[in-house]
Amino acid sequence: xxxxxxxxxxxxxxxxxxxxxxxxxTIALSILIVSVFALFFINTNDLINxxxxxxxxxxxxxxxxxxxxxxxxxxKFEEMYGVSEAVFISKEEALEQLKRQIKSQISLxxxxxxxxxxxxxxxxxxxxxxxWEKVETLSDKIESLPYVDDVEYxxxxxxxxxxxxxxxxxxxxxxGGLFFMAAVFIVANTIRLVLYSRREEIEIxxxxxxxxxxxxxxxxxxxxxxxxxGGILGLGILFIAFTIIASNVEHGFLPGSFQIRFLPPxxxxxxxxxxxxxxxxxxxxSLKQFLRI
Amino acid sequence: xxxxxxxxxxxxxxxxxxxxxxxxxxxxITLDVFKNEFLFISGPSxxxxxxxxKLLYLGExxxxxxxxxxxxxxxxxxxxxxxxxxxxxxxxxxxxxxxKTKTVYENVAIVLEASGVKRRMVxxxxxxxxxxxxxxxxxxxxxxxxxxxxQQRVAIARAIVGDPKIILADEPTGSLDSESASFIFNxxxxxxxxxxxxxxxxxxxELIKKTGGRVVYLSSGRLxxxxxx
Ligand SMILES: Nc1ncnc2c1ncn2[C@@H]1O[C@H](COP(=O)(O)OP(=O)(O)O)[C@@H](O)[C@H]1O
Ligand SMILES: [Mg+2]
Numbered sequence: 253x254x255x256x257x258x259x260x261x262x263x264x265x266x267x268x269x270x271x272x273x274x275x276x277x278t279i280a281l282s283i284l285i286v287s288v289f290a291l292f293f294i295n296t297n298d299l300i301n302x303x304x305x306x307x308x309x310x311x312x313x314x315x316x317x318x319x320x321x322x323x324x325x326x327x328k329f330e331e332m333y334g335v336s337e338a339v340f341i342s343k344e345e346a347l348e349q350l351k352r353q354i355k356s357q358i359s360l361x362x363x364x365x366x367x368x369x370x371x372x373x374x375x376x377x378x379x380x381x382x383x384w385e386k387v388e389t390l391s392d393k394i395e396s397l398p399y400v401d402d403v404e405y406x407x408x409x410x411x412x413x414x415x416x417x418x419x420x421x422x423x424x425x426x427x428g429g430l431f432f433m434a435a436v437f438i439v440a441n442t443i444r445l446v447l448y449s450r451r452e453e454i455e456i457x458x459x460x461x462x463x464x465x466x467x468x469x470x471x472x473x474x475x476x477x478x479x480x481x482g483g484i485l486g487l488g489i490l491f492i493a494f495t496i497i498a499s500n501v502e503h504g505f506l507p508g509s510f511q512i513r514f515l516p517p518x519x520x521x522x523x524x525x526x527x528x529x530x531x532x533x534x535x536x537x538s539l540k541q542f543l544r545i
Numbered sequence: 546x547x548x549x550x551x552x553x554x555x556x557x558x559x560x561x562x563x564x565x566x567x568x569x570x571x572x573x574i575t576l577d578v579f580k581n582e583f584l585f586i587s588g589p590s591x592x593x594x595x596x597x598x599k600l601l602y603l604g605e606x607x608x609x610x611x612x613x614x615x616x617x618x619x620x621x622x623x624x625x626x627x628x629x630x631x632x633x634x635x636x637x638x639x640x641x642x643x644x645k646t647k648t649v650y651e652n653v654a655i656v657l658e659a660s661g662v663k664r665r666m667v668x669x670x671x672x673x674x675x676x677x678x679x680x681x682x683x684x685x686x687x688x689x690x691x692x693x694x695x696q697q698r699v700a701i702a703r704a705i706v707g708d709p710k711i712i713l714a715d716e717p718t719g720s721l722d723s724e725s726a727s728f729i730f731n732x733x734x735x736x737x738x739x740x741x742x743x744x745x746x747x748x749x750x751e752l753i754k755k756t757g758g759r760v761v762y763l764s765s766g767r768l769x770x771x772x773x774x
Contacts, residue, residue: 256658267646453644459604460703461631462659 261473264446272478275442279482279527280489282431287490287515287523289424294519295512296417309375309391309405317371317399325399329375332393334386336378343369370401387411432530435482439475439534447471447542454543464543472535479531483524487515553579554613555711555742556601561610563596563766570596572766574610578744583737585753586746588763594746595639597763598713601744602634603627615710632660635704635741637714641696643688643703649675650684653703660707670706678702678732694725701729705736712736712743718752730756 265272313325322340329338341349346369375394377387388411391403447454457467494514515523556578563571571593578584586594599605600612603619612619615633622630643652650671657667675681678698688696697717704712714733718726730752737743747753753760762769 256664453646456642456644457655457659458628459602459631459636459638459642460656460659461628461634461707462655463628464625466659 257469257473260470261477264450264470264474265477268442268446268449271442271445272474275438275478276482276485278438279435279479279530280485282435282530283483283486283523283527284489286428286431287487289427290519290523291490291494291515293417293421293424294515296420298513300414300417309377309387309394309403311373311375311394311400312402312404313371313373314399314401315370321399322371325373328397329373329394332375332390334377334390335375337376339374339376341372341374343367343371346370346372432526435479435527435530436534436537439479439531440538441534442478443471443475443535444538444542446474447538451542467543468539471539472532475531475535476528477531479527479529479534480524482531483527486527487520487523490515555580555615556744557611557613558600559611559613561600561612562608563593563600563605564608569766571600574768576761576768578742580742581737581740582742582744583734583756583758584742584744585756585758585760586744586763587748587750587753587760588769589748591765592763593766594748594763595715598636598715598744598746601711601713602631602636628659632707633710635707635709635712635736637697637700637704637712637717639715639719641688641700643696643699645688648685648687649680649691649699652688652699653706656703656707671702674702674706677705677735679728694721694729697721697725697729698732701732705732705741708741710742712741714743714745716747716749717745718747718749726752727755 311329317325326338326340329335344367347367350369375390377390387405391405394400395403454467458464491514498512498514514520554577556576558574558576561571561574562569574597586597588594596605600607600619601614603622607620614630617630619630644655647655653674654667654671657670662670672681672684675684678701680695680698680702683691683695688699691699701714701717704714712733717729717733721729726749733743733745734756
């Protein structure tokens, strides 16, 4: 039975080769555009996370803070939401570090009578909770503590960058939705044209007692073939483009240890599945409209 | 009291009307058709014969009245049951209604495929019925390349391949020469002998005389008489 339906679907595709080719290409392009967005977001997200791994919130304590309070303060920080660890950096350590960093001008420091640096804590965040808002909330909270003099954290531009990416992400969803609808419409239209060219045959089939499901099934197969091929074609083009671009870009401006990557399997298959959903929905809509009569 | 005959009615019409706009194609038709009957619906062109057949397989709805097919009330049948109703019928349409893009074999096979018969069985039955109507040589021809008589034979093959309870034939010999016509008629006689109820709409009085069977006359949408011949 399935074989029979399949045969009919293939026959339909063959008979309407041009129409089907155009449909497959259109679906491929829609999928391509949507998956370019997906690829872009996955990689910028990776990049942001990569940068965020370096986020440290440095807390400078007031100079009059007694050493006895340090363990309590450490505990206090570590109890805060999103914090993985708070490391105490005494002013002596900080000075040592500074000396190491500016070896050439070390003589400048040698002459210091007194250590001008404050005691500090380096507060590290749990990677998964490193949303920018959280970093900001956390530092505000820390800053309001009585023994805290000042809080410094990561590159401020990263926050703005994250916001821009989020805005793009919204645009991406919108564009994705639009292309989804456009693709559904195109599939529906193709199926409608095929239905129209077969209306006499469909009418005859109904008269001889064929159930609607028997009549519909080949059209579903047809649209699933279209949309799956379209989806795979679109992703295939994306993959080729990605491979070419990745091999050129990688060594360019991206930070050393960061690697751009192709869509992970879950996303890849979700896109194929959405593509099939497009086919199914397009077919469903035109069959519903056409067989009502 | 329900008589023996009524109990055996496979098709019952009660005060059936069908109108198209203000035109009355059928007026107050009350008629029983009995199991294994060979019934002619006669009458001039435009009398409403085709319309009457259409109402039976729900090709069109009645405007008023009731139709029972094998106990099923057509006005109560749900949309998704219509295919099952239609499988009771083997229909020979006035204009054949063969699918032009399918071969003779496929045209006949589709009836069985649509009701879920296994491929092997489909093959066996279709080949057998094509032999019966003498079209086995042309099984891969397409309908437009066939003569009227050949198309009619394919149409009959399609109507009988599923062993339906009721055969409806609309002017089955209408445009055929007398030799083809009597061949077709013998085929219909054959299915009748094997137990089917056969209803033939025709204006061909000669054929009615030759065959024998009950004849009902339609005239301007009204049932005139239902004599037995
Ligand atoms: N779809 C339709 N719309 C309008 N009038 C119709 C339609 N079908 C049939 N008729 C009219 O109903 C009458 C009966 O037609 P029909 O049943 O085809 O007659 P017959 O088959 O006896 O020649 C005719 O006058 C015809 O014009
Ligand atoms: Mg007629």
